[in-house]
Amino acid sequence: MKKSDAWLLALLGLVLLILPFLATGYVLYIVNLLMVYVVLALGLHIVLGETGQFALSHIAFYGIGIYTSGLLNNAFGLNALWLLAASTLTCGIFGFLLGTLAIRMRDIYLALSTFAFGEAMQWVFLNWESVTNGSNGYRLSPIRFFGHVMATDAQAYPFVVVMTALVLAFTVHLSRSRLGSSFRAVRESDVAAQAVGINVNLVKRVAFMFSAAYAGLAGALYTTFSSFIHPESLGFQAMILVLIMVVVGGIGSVRGAITGAIIFGLISELLRQLLSFQEVIYGLVLILFMMFMPKGLLGNGRPLRLKRATRAPDIPGQAPVEEGNTVGVGARRSEQA
Amino acid sequence: MSWSDIWLFLQQGILSGLVSGSIYALLAIAVVTVFKTTDVPNFAQGEIFMVGGYIALFMLLVANAPYWATIIVTLFGVALVTLLFERVALEKVISSRGTPVHMVIATLGLAYVLKGAVRQTGLGDAPRSLPSPISTDVVMIGDAFLTYLDLVIFGVAVTTMALLYVMFNYTRIGKAMRAVGMNARAAQLVGVNLRRVRMAVWALAGLVSAISALLIMPKILITPDIGHIAILAFAAAIVGGIASIPGAVVGGFLIGITENLVGLFVSTNAIVLAPFLAILIVLLLRPQGLLGGKLQVKKV
Numbered sequence: 001m002k003k004s005d006a007w008l009l010a011l012l013g014l015v016l017l018i019l020p021f022l023a024t025g026y027v028l029y030i031v032n033l034l035m036v037y038v039v040l041a042l043g044l045h046i047v048l049g050e051t052g053q054f055a056l057s058h059i060a061f062y063g064i065g066i067y068t069s070g071l072l073n074n075a076f077g078l079n080a081l082w083l084l085a086a087s088t089l090t091c092g093i094f095g096f097l098l099g100t101l102a103i104r105m106r107d108i109y110l111a112l113s114t115f116a117f118g119e120a121m122q123w124v125f126l127n128w129e130s131v132t133n134g135s136n137g138y139r140l141s142p143i144r145f146f147g148h149v150m151a152t153d154a155q156a157y158p159f160v161v162v163m164t165a166l167v168l169a170f171t172v173h174l175s176r177s178r179l180g181s182s183f184r185a186v187r188e189s190d191v192a193a194q195a196v197g198i199n200v201n202l203v204k205r206v207a208f209m210f211s212a213a214y215a216g217l218a219g220a221l222y223t224t225f226s227s228f229i230h231p232e233s234l235g236f237q238a239m240i241l242v243l244i245m246v247v248v249g250g251i252g253s254v255r256g257a258i259t260g261a262i263i264f265g266l267i268s269e270l271l272r273q274l275l276s277f278q279e280v281i282y283g284l285v286l287i288l289f290m291m292f293m294p295k296g297l298l299g300n301g302r303p304l305r306l307k308r309a310t311r312a313p314d315i316p317g318q319a320p321v322e323e324g325n326t327v328g329v330g331a332r333r334s335e336q337a
Numbered sequence: 338m339s340w341s342d343i344w345l346f347l348q349q350g351i352l353s354g355l356v357s358g359s360i361y362a363l364l365a366i367a368v369v370t371v372f373k374t375t376d377v378p379n380f381a382q383g384e385i386f387m388v389g390g391y392i393a394l395f396m397l398l399v400a401n402a403p404y405w406a407t408i409i410v411t412l413f414g415v416a417l418v419t420l421l422f423e424r425v426a427l428e429k430v431i432s433s434r435g436t437p438v439h440m441v442i443a444t445l446g447l448a449y450v451l452k453g454a455v456r457q458t459g460l461g462d463a464p465r466s467l468p469s470p471i472s473t474d475v476v477m478i479g480d481a482f483l484t485y486l487d488l489v490i491f492g493v494a495v496t497t498m499a500l501l502y503v504m505f506n507y508t509r510i511g512k513a514m515r516a517v518g519m520n521a522r523a524a525q526l527v528g529v530n531l532r533r534v535r536m537a538v539w540a541l542a543g544l545v546s547a548i549s550a551l552l553i554m555p556k557i558l559i560t561p562d563i564g565h566i567a568i569l570a571f572a573a574a575i576v577g578g579i580a581s582i583p584g585a586v587v588g589g590f591l592i593g594i595t596e597n598l599v600g601l602f603v604s605t606n607a608i609v610l611a612p613f614l615a616i617l618i619v620l621l622l623r624p625q626g627l628l629g630g631k632l633q634v635k636k637v
Contacts, residue, residue, distance in 0.1 A: 054438070101620075101621075104620070104624055105620055108372075108378050108579060109620055109624055111378070111623075112378075112571060112579075112620070113576050113616060113617055113620045115531070116572075116612075116613040116614075116616040116617050117613075117617070118615050119568070120610060120613045120617075121613070123585060123609055123610050123613075127606060129558045149523065160492075162357045178556050192466065198449060233570050240445055243442070246440065247438065247439075247442055248442075251438075275453075275456060276452070276453045276454075276456030276457045277453065277457075278458065279449045279450070279453025279456060280449070280450050280453035280457070281453075282446075282453075283445075283446040283447060283448065283449030283450030283451075283452075283453060284383070284446065284450060284451045285446070286442055286443065286444035286449065287426050287443050287444060287447065287450070288444030289441040289442075289444065290429055290430050290440070291426055291429040291433065291443070292429075293429060294433050294436075294439040323568070
C-alpha cells in the first residue's frame, strides 16, 4: 500500500467514524447507499477491470442478492450474517454458472448475452408476482444483527461500513494473490495465460463467481438499511451506473472503482429530483470524460481491450471475404495505436 | 385451440411480424454498419430513433409543417445529430487513444443527453402518435388483417434495404464503408479516408433511424423511453451475426415474427422476454450468429 493511500484510508475511516454523530438520517442513507455502490463497483472491477470480461449482468446478481436476503428475512427472520452469507453464496453459484457464457464467447457477444441475462432477470423480478410481489415492489422488514435491530439508516450504518471495509480488504488481498495474477493474465491474453498453465476457463468462471458474490453481498447490505425494493431500479439504467463508476473511475484500479462509485453515486442521488436535467448532465459528463480522460480519474494506464487485437486475420479459404463475414480483423485496431 | 385457429394465428403472426420486423431490420442495419466500421455497438441507437420521432412530432404538431417538409427535416435533423456526435465526440475519443469500450460509453452518454433534451422540451410528457398520412383501412391477406399503413411501412422499409444494398455494392462510398469494415488499415492504405467514412457511416445510421422512426410513428405511441426498441434491433443484429448486414435483415424479420407469434400463442407478457431468450439461445448454439460466417481461429 502506498503511503498516500494509507493516509487517505485513515482520513476516510475517521470521517466515517464521526459522521453518525453529526449527520442526519438522510445523509447516513446516502452514505449507506454509497457503500453499497462501492461493493458493487468492486465486484464489477473484478470481472471487468481485473479479468477483462465485459459482463453486463452485475445488477441482475444485485437483484438476486436483494430478493434472497429480503425473502429469507421476511420468512425466517435470520441473523444479518446468515442473510449476507446466503445472498453471497446464491449469487456466487449463479455467477459461476453464468461464467459458462464467458467460455463460449467474448467481447461484444459476451456483453450482449450477459445483458440479455440481466434483462431476463429483471423480467423475472417484475413478473414472478407470488414471490417478488411484481411491479408493486417488495417490502423489506428490518433485519436483526444478533440482538441489534436495524430499522433505520443510523442503526444499519456501522454494520454496512464494517462490511464494506472487509470487502475492500478482501479485494486488495485477492488482487495480490495468485488468483489475482491469473485474472490479469487472462485479461492480457487468454491464449498466453493458457500457455503458462493457467486454467483459463476455470479462472473466467471464478472471476464471474466472485463478481456475482460481491453483487449479492451488496444486495444483502442494501436490505439492511432499506425497507423497499422495486424491480424498476434493477434494470439497465443501474447497470450503466455501475459500469460508469468503474470505467470513469479508472478501469483496472481499485482506487478508481471506489472513487467512481462515490462520485457517480452522489451525482445520481443529488440529481434524482431533476430527471431531464440529470440525464443531460450525466450524458455530457460521460461524453466529455471519454473525450478528454478516457483512462478515467485514477486509471493505471492499461487500457481495457475488447481483445479484437488477438484475433488472427482472415485465413484464406476459411472465412469467405464477403460482405459481413469478417468478425474480427487483427489490423483493424492498429489504426488507433 | 383448433387447427384452423393455429393456421390463422400463424398467418397473422407472420404478416404482422414482417411489418414490425422490417423496422427492427432497419435499426439493426444501422447498428451493424456502425459496428462494422467503428467497432462501436451504438447504445444510443434507440435514442437516435426516438429523436427522429420527436422531430417529426414537433414539425407536424407544433410547427404545423406539411408532411413532405416534416420528412425532409426529420431525415436531415437526425443525420446531423449523429454526424456531429461522430465528428465532435467520437473522433476525439479515437484520437485520445480510446478503445471501443470508451466509445461505447460515449454513445451511452449521447443516449442520456438525447433523452434528457427531449424531456426538457416537454413534448414527451404524454405519449403521442403522428397522424397517419396513409389510410389505416383494413386489408385482408389470406385470413390475416393488416392495414394499408402496414403495407406502406413494409414496402418503404424493403425499398430502403434495396437502396442500401445498391449503395454498398455499387457506389464508391458504399464500397469504402465495406472495405473499412473488413480491414480498416488496408482500406486506409489503398486511399480510403477513414474519418470521412466514419462520418458517412454515422450519418447513414442517423438517416436509416429517421426513416424507421417516420415509418413506425403513425402506428405506435411514442415516449422518451421508446429507445428500448433498440434492444430488439440489437437482438436482431446478434441473431443474424453482428457483423453481417444480410444477417441484420434476417434477424430483424425473425425477431419481429417470433415476437408476434409468442404474443399470439403464449401471452403478451412473454413478448418482452422472447428476444432475450433468442439472443441467449443463438449465442450459445452459434456464437457468431446465423449469418456470421465461420468462427475464426485466434492466435496470440
